[in-house]
Amino acid sequence: MVMKDQFSSEDHIYIQLAALLRSQIEHGHLTGKIPGIRDLAQQYSVNVKTANKAVSLLVQDGHLFRLRGKGTFVADGTSEHDTHVLVGFILTDIVNPYFAHLAQALQDIAGEHNMTVIVNTTHGSHDALLQILDSYEKQNAQLLIVQGGVARNKTHFETITRTGIPVIGMHTRIQSIDDVWSDMRAGAQLVTDHLIKMGGAQVGYISGSDEPVHQTGRFQGYRDALVSKGFNVDMRFVAETDPTYRGGHNVVLDMIDSGNLPAALLFYNQIMAMGGVSALLSRGLKVPDDVAIASIDDSIDTSQMLVPTTTIDFSAEEAARQTLQLCRRRLTSPGAPTIHARIAPSLITRESSSVKLTAEPLNADDKTGSINPGMSAD
Numbered sequence: 001m002v003m004k005d006q007f008s009s010e011d012h013i014y015i016q017l018a019a020l021l022r023s024q025i026e027h028g029h030l031t032g033k034i035p036g037i038r039d040l041a042q043q044y045s046v047n048v049k050t051a052n053k054a055v056s057l058l059v060q061d062g063h064l065f066r067l068r069g070k071g072t073f074v075a076d077g078t079s080e081h082d083t084h085v086l087v088g089f090i091l092t093d094i095v096n097p098y099f100a101h102l103a104q105a106l107q108d109i110a111g112e113h114n115m116t117v118i119v120n121t122t123h124g125s126h127d128a129l130l131q132i133l134d135s136y137e138k139q140n141a142q143l144l145i146v147q148g149g150v151a152r153n154k155t156h157f158e159t160i161t162r163t164g165i166p167v168i169g170m171h172t173r174i175q176s177i178d179d180v181w182s183d184m185r186a187g188a189q190l191v192t193d194h195l196i197k198m199g200g201a202q203v204g205y206i207s208g209s210d211e212p213v214h215q216t217g218r219f220q221g222y223r224d225a226l227v228s229k230g231f232n233v234d235m236r237f238v239a240e241t242d243p244t245y246r247g248g249h250n251v252v253l254d255m256i257d258s259g260n261l262p263a264a265l266l267f268y269n270q271i272m273a274m275g276g277v278s279a280l281l282s283r284g285l286k287v288p289d290d291v292a293i294a295s296i297d298d299s300i301d302t303s304q305m306l307v308p309t310t311t312i313d314f315s316a317e318e319a320a321r322q323t324l325q326l327c328r329r330r331l332t333s334p335g336a337p338t339i340h341a342r343i344a345p346s347l348i349t350r351e352s353s354s355v356k357l358t359a360e361p362l363n364a365d366d367k368t369g370s371i372n373p374g375m376s377a378d
Contacts, residue, residue, distance in 0.1 A: 014053035017044055021054060025063050025074055033071050034064065056335065065332035067142060075332050085115045085143065087327060088136040090129070090160070092149035093121050096243060097271060097299035098316065099147070102170070105320035106145070113324045122150060129156055133163055141165060143327045148172045148181075149210065166330045168323055173340075178326040180319050180341045184296065187312035187345030188221025191294045192266055193229075194310065198292045198353050199263035201231040206251055206276065208243025208268035218296055222266060237262040241272070248275030256283055264292035264353070270300045273309050277352070281306060293352040308350035314343050 024030035034055075035043065041051040055072060058064040065075045067085070087110065094100050103119045110117045118141070120132045129150075136144065144160060148171035151157045157174070160167060169179035188205075195203045205222045207213040223233050237260060241247035248267055255261045256279070267273035273295035277287050287293050287307045298313035322341045329336060 013046055014050045014057065017046060017050065017054035018057040020044075021058060022061075022063055025058075031074050033073050036071065060333065060335035062333050066334060067331065085113070085327075085331065086136075086139055086141045087115050087117045087143045087145060087324075088132070088141045088165075089117050089119045089145040089147075090132060090150050091119070091121050091147040093123055094119070096269060096297075098269065098297040098314075101299045101316045102319060105316040106323065109317065109320050109324055113328050115324060115327065117145070122156070124153070126156060126159070129159060133160065136165070137163065142331060143168060145170055145323060145327070146172060152211075166334065168326050168330060170319065170323055175340075176338065178330060178338050178340070180323045180326065180343065182314040182319065182343040183345055184217035185221035185224070187296055187314065188218040188266070189225045189228075190221075190345055190347050191296065191310065191312045192222045192225035194347060194349065195264040195266060195292055195294055195353060196225060196229055196231075198288070201226065201229070201234075202237065202263040204237030204239070204255070204262040204265045206248060206265060206267045206272060207238070207240045208247060208272055209240075213238060213240050218268060234262075236260040237265075243268055243272060245271050245275035245278075248272030249279045250275075252276040252279035253283070256280075256285075261291065264294070267293070267295040269297045270295045270309060270311060273311075273352075274300070274305055277305070277307050277309070288351070288353050298348055302350065307352045310350045310353040311348050312345045313348055314345055319343050 037052050041048045066072045106117045122128045144165050145168045151172035167177050169177050171181045209216045213219050239251045241251040294310040296312045298311045302308040
């Protein structure tokens with residue numbers, strides 16, 4: 001036993017205790033799972049608060065890590081450090097093929113980090129969320145990954161954080177938690193630039209977000225591209241609908257019937273773009289000869305498309321890998337600063353936008369006023 005009076009009075013006792021424990025770790029005298037806080041306090045003749053502050057200091061600098069319900073371990077690559085970790089992944093739904101792809105990537109890559117990822121959907125229901133969280137707590141889940149659609153519901157996010165389980169975001173843009181986010185605004189600007197080159201100013205945007213269209217990153221990137229080329233947004237060519245095949249199909253039929261069909265259309269996702277292409281073909285219009293088409297997210301195999309669609313890809317594998325790395329970091333260093341990791345877009349050009357269109361740019365009188373820039377997660 002180390003007596004309290006053996007510590008110097010020149011520095012805080014918890015700092016000296018942390019230095020003593022650090023030395024034991026570095027010399028291999030303290031390995032694996034360390035004694036509990038009360039045992040440490042008794043062993044070194046200090047109070048529990050002092051022992052806890054010393055351990056917390058070592059957790060912050062990476063010498064120790066805590067596993068919820070299991071204890072505190074030396075971060076030295078021992079078998080205890082490699083304890084299998086259960087991670088919950090909560091989404092609003094998995095109808096969007098990109099979410100299905102993302103969930104699969106998380107589950108596939110989790111093994112590299114000695115983790116298992118369980119996927120659950122809330123469908124917007126708070127009761128469903130409570131049941132999911134209860135299940136995770138019973139299974140002793142160590143981490144939660146939360147998709148942006150779930151986190152944007154303030155009540156749902158507060159319920160999640162009350163569990164005390166560390167939370168990693170995917171496309172939440174919440175500053176208080178680690179987050180991996182796909183730069184939708186940059187992606188939308190990149191693909192809209194491409195469509196402008198093919199069709200001039202007459203580029204429309206079909207949103208499938210549950211947020212107002214003006215607040216979404218996709219719309220803002222679409223607008224940025226038009227404004228950077230000297231055009232403003234014509235709201236005749238902007239529409240909102242469900243993020244489904246039927247939603248894309250019906251909104252394009254409405255545009256055709258109302259006479260507000262632009263020379264090119266950008267869709268919120270690929271499944272909507274497939275519906276839009278179907279609507280155009282059903283009315284005898286050709287893609288891309290009459291209307292160029294593009295989407296955001298490369299989650300559907302081209303063999304399922306009537307016309308292979310130009311799109312923006314955000315690597316689900318890269319997003320999953322970075323998310324799981326943040327999970328491991330949060331486990332080993334709970335007090336570390338939050339990190340927001342950006343997934344960059346890449347443009348994939350296909351048949352749906354391969355023909356340069358001849359539509360004339362809108363007259364100045366037809367241009368609408370620009371909308372104030374902003375930042376959004378969607």
